[in-house]
Every structure is written in structure tokens, then in C-alpha cells.
Amino acid sequence: MMTTLRRIYMALFALYLIGPIIVITAVSFNAQKFLAFPPRGFSLRWYAAIFVENDWFAALVNSLTIAAASALLSTAIALPVAYAAWRYGLRYARALFALGIAPFILPPVIMALAFLLFFSSVGINGLMANVIIAHAIFLLALPLVTISLGLESIDKALIEAAQTMGASSWTVFRTVIAPIAAPFALAGFAFCFVLSLNEYIIALMTVGFTVETLPVKIFNALRYGYTPVIASIAVLFLLVNITVFSLIARFSNLARILGAMD
Amino acid sequence: MTQQPVIEARRINKHFDGFQALSEVSLTVHQGERVVVCGPSGSGKSTLIRCFNGLEAHDGGNLIVDGREMAADSPHIRQLRQDVGMVFQQFNLFPHLTVLENLTIGPRKVRGLPRAKAEALARKYLERVRIPEQADKRPDQLSGGQQQRVAIARALCMEPRVMLFDEPTSALDPEMIGEVLDVMVDLATSGMTMVVVTHEMGFARKVADRMVFMEAGRIVEISPPEKFFSTPETGRAKLFLNQILGH
Numbered sequence: 001m002m003t004t005l006r007r008i009y010m011a012l013f014a015l016y017l018i019g020p021i022i023v024i025t026a027v028s029f030n031a032q033k034f035l036a037f038p039p040r041g042f043s044l045r046w047y048a049a050i051f052v053e054n055d056w057f058a059a060l061v062n063s064l065t066i067a068a069a070s071a072l073l074s075t076a077i078a079l080p081v082a083y084a085a086w087r088y089g090l091r092y093a094r095a096l097f098a099l100g101i102a103p104f105i106l107p108p109v110i111m112a113l114a115f116l117l118f119f120s121s122v123g124i125n126g127l128m129a130n131v132i133i134a135h136a137i138f139l140l141a142l143p144l145v146t147i148s149l150g151l152e153s154i155d156k157a158l159i160e161a162a163q164t165m166g167a168s169s170w171t172v173f174r175t176v177i178a179p180i181a182a183p184f185a186l187a188g189f190a191f192c193f194v195l196s197l198n199e200y201i202i203a204l205m206t207v208g209f210t211v212e213t214l215p216v217k218i219f220n221a222l223r224y225g226y227t228p229v230i231a232s233i234a235v236l237f238l239l240v241n242i243t244v245f246s247l248i249a250r251f252s253n254l255a256r257i258l259g260a261m262d
Numbered sequence: 263m264t265q266q267p268v269i270e271a272r273r274i275n276k277h278f279d280g281f282q283a284l285s286e287v288s289l290t291v292h293q294g295e296r297v298v299v300c301g302p303s304g305s306g307k308s309t310l311i312r313c314f315n316g317l318e319a320h321d322g323g324n325l326i327v328d329g330r331e332m333a334a335d336s337p338h339i340r341q342l343r344q345d346v347g348m349v350f351q352q353f354n355l356f357p358h359l360t361v362l363e364n365l366t367i368g369p370r371k372v373r374g375l376p377r378a379k380a381e382a383l384a385r386k387y388l389e390r391v392r393i394p395e396q397a398d399k400r401p402d403q404l405s406g407g408q409q410q411r412v413a414i415a416r417a418l419c420m421e422p423r424v425m426l427f428d429e430p431t432s433a434l435d436p437e438m439i440g441e442v443l444d445v446m447v448d449l450a451t452s453g454m455t456m457v458v459v460t461h462e463m464g465f466a467r468k469v470a471d472r473m474v475f476m477e478a479g480r481i482v483e484i485s486p487p488e489k490f491f492s493t494p495e496t497g498r499a500k501l502f503l504n505q506i507l508g509h
Contacts, residue, residue, distance in 0.1 A: 161350065162356075164317065164348035165344065165347075166373075168340060176356060
């Protein structure tokens, strides 16, 4: 009796999680010109549309560029801060660390407003660089946390062991610290990339009228009707997310990054 | 012992936040000599040998290693450390490298040896510690005893003039202590200069030229093992020996 109930519960739970994905995937293969479920006919035209229709393709390129650049910038800022906080326990490095986490904790709309006000007050409006910088700051918490986790997994006695063999600080960093922390930095980069790709409100408020990213473009498109391209893009995003997270799981300890103890 | 001293400590002191870990410690270790340092925990044994390769900076007295002043900020500290091998209680192997890479990384990155030469050296020392077949494994695939033998080989690959051992068997399961001590006896017999902090008195009896007994940051007694184990000079040493041998 209990096992049957448990199975039913698990099945419902799985359906609840996977239901939207099934619907959106089905809709994306629809042959009709509107979002229909169950789909009528089968077609890949909405997938082709992403690459063929100029405005969708431009939005895709914008999104990928912004995601890659902001993830790179974010990781580049996080690395020295996390390293200094870990290696030397410097007080100001810890303060910087806390500051780096803050934007991620604040409501995104507040951050979006702050970026909007900042960029207009310095008189730089509508550049792609604006959203790259904004995303890099907003998502800084991710590489900060993953890189710190990676560094904390390094036993400081390993550094001593390297030192006893005459290694300089730079050699220790290059041969011991960097190789152990690298997968974690990569994971931070990947998290940033995915979240930037999916981010809407900051992208809208900083550069929404000049540089259209995919989420912004989807929202704009919704106002003029429900094109199935939205569904195909959703599936594309899903694939990107799955790929990125599988890669993280493959090359570093995902469970640990997500906070599980080992 | 007529050879030149490799390590010469003259009245060295070391403080940690107001606590004096070493007071006025003087000890000379000559080329080819095996010195075993023992004493109750907290007596400063580890601190002393950590000073010998600059992992801790002494804050008083003089420490001459290999004819040069050792201080944490000395310009030649990296050169000095290459001449002073160290084996830790917790092995401290690099987890991201294979056994062979653990052994070659120092010679390659610090001494600048080409890969082939470093590997030949590594295989020679793996043979010496009797685990040549584990070369391509990762440290976490080895037993504690094997890991410690790899750590010894890793230190040997730097071809140091003196080897320091900081309680090398304390973290091991009892059945693995023997294999590590065997390797160390081997090393001692081959003429390596060694300073060993250990509670393994059987090992000490077998290889030590001199026993050093420490308590509360001071060297209380230095004597040859025959004398140290039969008629220790000090009551404290006698008490200590009774505690660790008397059961």
C-alpha cells in the first residue's frame, strides 16, 4: 500500500517537473503558425527560423556574446579576490568577497535599476558593454563561490610540501593551486554563462532598446502574438543548459559545488 | 663523526603568539648522521625540524644549513629547501597528479630537469621504496603505507643532502608502519643524513647515531641510543621511555 502510494507520488512529482518541458518541446515541432498543443503536424521550421530569420539570429548572437563576455569578465574578477581571501585571509579581500556576493542576493530588479541609473548618470547608454559589465557584476557571486570552494579543497599542507622542494610561490600556484582550482573556475564560468543567457530584467533595463537579447526578444515577440519560435528557442536554451551542467558534472564535482558535503 | 655539519642550530628560539615553542635549542647534525628526536607531544620536536627547512622561521639564535644562514626571508631559501627533503605525517601528496608526476614535478619545475631524466630518476626512487608498479596510480588509490613511501621517494627525487621526517608513521595503520620503517632503515643504511621525529623506538634503536630528547621546547638530553635506552641521564627521559615502552 505504502509503496504504491509512494510510486504514485513520485510519478506525479516527475510529471510536474517534466510536464512543461514535454509541452514546450512538442509545441516547438508544431507545423502550424501558432503555439498549439497537442502539436498539429511535424516540422523543424521553427528551429530553422532561429537561424534564418535575421532578428532572431541577431538576438541569439547577442545573447551568446554577452553571456561569454560577462562570464569571462566575472571569472576574471572573482579569481584574484577569491585567491587573496583564501591564501592570505586579507581582511579587505574578505570584504570584497562579501561585496561580490551582494548583487546576487539583492532583487534583480533593484540591481537592474541601479545599473540603469549608473549608466545614464555617466552618460553611456545602450552599449553592449553595459550589459556585459552589469551581468558580470550581478553574477560575480557564482565564480566567487565556486572558486573559493575549489581553493578550500586544497590542503595548505600541499603548499608546504611544494615549498619544501624549493618551489617558488609562482611555481606553487602554477603546479598545485591552479590545476586543482581550475575545474571550479570553469564551473563558475559555466554558471555565469547560463544565467546571463537566461537573464531578462537587467538586459532589458540596461540595453533593452538597442541590444536585444533572446529573453528580451521573446518577451517583445509575445506582445505581437505567439510564434512557435519561442518554443524552439526554449528547447534550445534547455539543451544549452543541460549541456553546460553535464559538462560541469563531468569535469568537476557538481554535487559539491551545489553545496552537498562529501 | 668527523664530517662537516649539515645542520647547525645555535640557541634558536621560536615563539607562537606568546607561547615559546623552542627555547635556546642547539643541535648539530653531521653529514651521514642519523638523529632521532623524541619527546612528549607539544615538546617542540616538529617545530624544530620545520625550522630546519624554513617552514617555520626561528626568531632567535642562528641556524646554519649547508653552510648558509637559514631564515624564512633569506634569498637562498629555495636553494636551501632543495637540499633539505621533508616527509610529513600526513604524506601531503599532490592529489591531482599521478604517483610518477608527484615524483617528477619537483625535479622538472624546480630543478629544471627534462621530462625523461626526471622520470628515470622517479622510477629509480620508486624502485628504492619498493612500489615501482604503482607509478601511474593516483595517491588516493594507494594505502597509507604506500602513500608515505611515495612521499619519501618524492623527497628523494630532489636528491637532498639531508632528509627530515616529521612523525612519518603516526598517521598509519599499525600493519603499514613496518613497510615504511623498512624503507627508512634502508635509507639510513645507504648513508643518508636523517633527522627523524618519531615514537618508533625500535627504529631508533636500530638506526640512530644519537637520540635527542625534547621537553617543553628544550633539548633535555642528547645521547647515543645504547645509553639513552638503558640509562637515560634525566628522570624525564626515563619517565617518557617508561610511558611509551612500558606496556
